[in-house]
Amino acid sequence: MNILFLDQSGHLGGAELSLADVAESHRDRCLVGLFADGPFRAHLEKRSIPNTVLVHNTIQIKRSSGWIHSLSQTYFLLPCILQVAKLARSYDLIYANTQKALVIGGLASRLACRPLVYHLRDILSAEHFSTANRFIAIKIANYCASLVLANSEATRSAFIAAGGQPNITQVVYNGFIPEQYQIDADSTNQLKHQLGLKDDQFIVGHFSRLSPWKGQHVLLKALAKCPEQIVTLLVGDALFGEQEYVQQLQQQVIDLGLENRVHFLGFRSDVPQLMAVCDLIAHTSIAPEPFGRVIVEGMLCDRPVIATRAGGATELIESGKTGWMCTPNDADQLAAKILYCYHHPCQTAAIAHEGKRQASQRFNLQFTNQVIDQHLDSVLQQSQKISPLRKAMPSNTLFNQSTF
Numbered sequence: 001m002n003i004l005f006l007d008q009s010g011h012l013g014g015a016e017l018s019l020a021d022v023a024e025s026h027r028d029r030c031l032v033g034l035f036a037d038g039p040f041r042a043h044l045e046k047r048s049i050p051n052t053v054l055v056h057n058t059i060q061i062k063r064s065s066g067w068i069h070s071l072s073q074t075y076f077l078l079p080c081i082l083q084v085a086k087l088a089r090s091y092d093l094i095y096a097n098t099q100k101a102l103v104i105g106g107l108a109s110r111l112a113c114r115p116l117v118y119h120l121r122d123i124l125s126a127e128h129f130s131t132a133n134r135f136i137a138i139k140i141a142n143y144c145a146s147l148v149l150a151n152s153e154a155t156r157s158a159f160i161a162a163g164g165q166p167n168i169t170q171v172v173y174n175g176f177i178p179e180q181y182q183i184d185a186d187s188t189n190q191l192k193h194q195l196g197l198k199d200d201q202f203i204v205g206h207f208s209r210l211s212p213w214k215g216q217h218v219l220l221k222a223l224a225k226c227p228e229q230i231v232t233l234l235v236g237d238a239l240f241g242e243q244e245y246v247q248q249l250q251q252q253v254i255d256l257g258l259e260n261r262v263h264f265l266g267f268r269s270d271v272p273q274l275m276a277v278c279d280l281i282a283h284t285s286i287a288p289e290p291f292g293r294v295i296v297e298g299m300l301c302d303r304p305v306i307a308t309r310a311g312g313a314t315e316l317i318e319s320g321k322t323g324w325m326c327t328p329n330d331a332d333q334l335a336a337k338i339l340y341c342y343h344h345p346c347q348t349a350a351i352a353h354e355g356k357r358q359a360s361q362r363f364n365l366q367f368t369n370q371v372i373d374q375h376l377d378s379v380l381q382q383s384q385k386i387s388p389l390r391k392a393m394p395s396n397t398l399f400n401q402s403t404f
């Protein structure tokens with residue numbers, strides 16, 4: 001099966017890392033079309049996944065864009081839609097991984113008569129998207145997609161609540177390679193000392209882009225309520241123009257007198273190694289997290305994880321058994337949980353082991369990719385039933401490439 005994957009971002013976010021894991025298993029017969037250049041393209045190159053940048057101008061629709069802005073920008077997307085439609089004729093299926101990819105891929109799929117699969121990685125609620133953006137996404141998904149793969153039950157429910165068709169959705173959790181999260185003690189100690197961390201410190205790691213809804217400020221508030229030897233690593237950078245939030249966090253560190261206890265490490269590509277350095281991983285999103293790769297990654301690293309009780313995160317952790325959950329935006333509760341872990345290392349280690357055991361079984365990339373492939377096969381079979389001519393001819397010879 002030849003697949004044209006589409007993603008709007010040049011950055012390396014969770015959606016992009018997850019897409020790379022899916023695309024890698026199709027790398028002999030796929031293309032990842034991007035709507036921006038950047039580190040994601042470099043990541044695909046490194047993994048020998050064929051890719052191309054389709055548009056070089058940034059698409060100006062934001063999550064908060066209103067009706068007039070969103071619709072006027074859709075007009076400017078026309079050349080890109082035609083470009084994707086033309087390209088799609090050499091592929092069996094279009095696989096849109098983000099919302100802008102859905103808009104472009106959805107309309108292109110209609111023009112090119114190719115089935116569209118939408119991997120929905122966002123919670124389509126008012127907390128995350130404007131009414132206009134939700135409306136457009138739902139209409140295009142309902143009208144164009146043969147299948148919507150949701151990254152959690154929470155994501156699927158929000159899609160349906162916003163008007164999405166239930167019968168085209170399937171939940172598929174993200175998959176991971178557990179072996180990539182087994183880090184030896186020697187390199188962990190080395191990294192710890194490179195980072196200037198002391199052996200008697202209790203290290204709370206936070207791994208995420210710096211963004212208000214990811215709630216790093218809540219962790220800083222909680223840290224201020226904990227003893228001095230509890231310190232934190234903030235791993236990640238502002239990816240989507242949220243530089244102001246970074247400044248706010250830096251100011252908060254000064255205001256709370258935490259200068260010696262908070263390490264801003266910026267974006268790193270050695271997340272498993274850094275997680276191994278930590279005694280605890282905190283996830284603090286204040287809006288519902290669609291899935292939360294970092295939660296599973298922390299579990300796979302055999303580290304106790306505290307996550308906020310909202311969205312897909314509630315499907316990843318069984319509180320008190322495989323990790324802990326606390327109320328979003330509640331620094332007191334978070335501080336209490338951190339202190340519990342600090343004072344009860346044996347109980348905490350037992351929870352971390354159980355978390356690792358369950359995460360290795362439930363979120364295995366091999367299984368995830370098998371399930372996705374089965375879904376894609378049935379979409380393709382279904383579409384060939386509808387237009388049997390396509391079955392008889394190879395995808396790249398069916399249409400005259402020069403029609404557009």
Ligand code: UDP
Pocket residue numbers: 012013014015017207208209235236237266267268269271291292293294295297
């Ligand atoms: N990540 C990374 N380097 C960093 C910070 C985060 O590689 O400095 C990775 C992290 O390991 C995870 C992903 O980025 O795999 C973030 O995905 P998640 O689903 O947690 O959140 P998203 O940012 O996609 O909402």
Ligand code: GLC
Pocket residue numbers: 013014015018121122151174289290291292293
């Ligand atoms: C999105 C979501 C995140 C999820 C990731 C991968 O970036 O924000 O929660 O883990 O996609 O599906």
